[in-house]
Amino acid sequence: MDDNSLKVGSNEMELVDFRILKEENGEIYEGIYGINVSKVREIIRIPKLTELPGTPDFIEGIFDLRSVVIPVVNLAKWMGITAPEGIEEKSRIIITEFNNVLIGFVVHEAKRIRRINWSDIEPSTFGGGSGSLDGSKITGVTMIENDNVLLILDLESVVQDLGLYEPDTEYTPADLESFEGIALILDDSSTARKIVKEALLKMGFHVVEATDGEDGLEKLESLYEAYGDDVANHLKLIISDVEMPKMDGFHFAANVKEDGRFNTIPIIFNSSISDSFSEGRGKKAGGEAYLVKFEASSFYDEVARVVRAHMK
Numbered sequence: 001m002d003d004n005s006l007k008v009g010s011n012e013m014e015l016v017d018f019r020i021l022k023e024e025n026g027e028i029y030e031g032i033y034g035i036n037v038s039k040v041r042e043i044i045r046i047p048k049l050t051e052l053p054g055t056p057d058f059i060e061g062i063f064d065l066r067s068v069v070i071p072v073v074n075l076a077k078w079m080g081i082t083a084p085e086g087i088e089e090k091s092r093i094i095i096t097e098f099n100n101v102l103i104g105f106v107v108h109e110a111k112r113i114r115r116i117n118w119s120d121i122e123p124s125t126f127g128g129g130s131g132s133l134d135g136s137k138i139t140g141v142t143m144i145e146n147d148n149v150l151l152i153l154d155l156e157s158v159v160q161d162l163g164l165y166e167p168d169t170e171y172t173p174a175d176l177e178s179f180e181g182i183a184l185i186l187d188d189s190s191t192a193r194k195i196v197k198e199a200l201l202k203m204g205f206h207v208v209e210a211t212d213g214e215d216g217l218e219k220l221e222s223l224y225e226a227y228g229d230d231v232a233n234h235l236k237l238i239i240s241d242v243e244m245p246k247m248d249g250f251h252f253a254a255n256v257k258e259d260g261r262f263n264t265i266p267i268i269f270n271s272s273i274s275d276s277f278s279e280g281r282g283k284k285a286g287g288e289a290y291l292v293k294f295e296a297s298s299f300y301d302e303v304a305r306v307v308r309a310h311m312k
Helices: 156-161 190-202 213-234 249-257 276-284 296-311
Strands: 012-024 027-036 040-045 059-065 068-074 092-098 101-107 109-117 138-143 149-153 182-186 206-210 235-240 267-271 289-292
Touching: 012 092, 012 101, 012 149, 059 101, 092 109, 101 156, 156 190, 182 190, 182 213, 190 206, 190 296, 206 213, 213 235, 213 249, 235 249, 235 296, 249 267, 249 276, 267 276, 267 296, 276 289, 289 296
Parallel strands: 027 149, 068 101, 182 206, 182 235, 235 267, 267 289
Antiparallel strands: 012 027, 012 109, 040 092, 059 068, 092 101, 138 149
């Protein structure tokens, strides 16, 4: 990494800016979207694809990339957008890796890499949808040049749409080590918070939820008001997502570790980003563990290990 690489606690991210075109009533509109560079393996021209019968229509097919079979999702179709004819020349596939899954996404044009501060990203305020675009597929919005709006898509929901994530039904409270105390969870995805909350409740924790890093710091202040200097004996664990509007998980953790009231409370990062660089950044930010979302067995094992270690 050079001197311009992202620093731990900088509250910045790098996005691949890509475009999706929509044709509506004879007019063509350009949608501006972004995906975290940490999730991008490479960007390629569209290869010859093998169709898969019986799959959703947004699955274009599969192809072999250096002996790895990659499913390809047409983002326009997934978002319910009617694309104009004749856009194949500039179309590309963004090869991504998140939740330990490789997926290719067809986009109409890949533009550039942008560095954006999380404080400039606002949570999506779309209702049930905007035109043909389902608002639930957007996790954040930010303004860019010429008063344009860049939308950050919730590509993790593709994993669920493809059935690649199965809910945790294997473990019951009787199977798990039981703990007492409070666990604070931070995640801008209500689905992810629900999954983590249910897992922690099975382990005996009382759960407090926050939607981003700023909200997490506010929840910590509330807990300190309730328990004072004894807060660390009640708050046993913090589990934080990495990608969150306003303040990301690394910047949140840096704030916690600099605060003498909370710096002994262990932090576990729970993220869809599954690259080793992000795991290293998590450790530098003070995380006791870095987990990839939706892996139930490793989640229970690591939570138990971290909490036990801090009970000694």
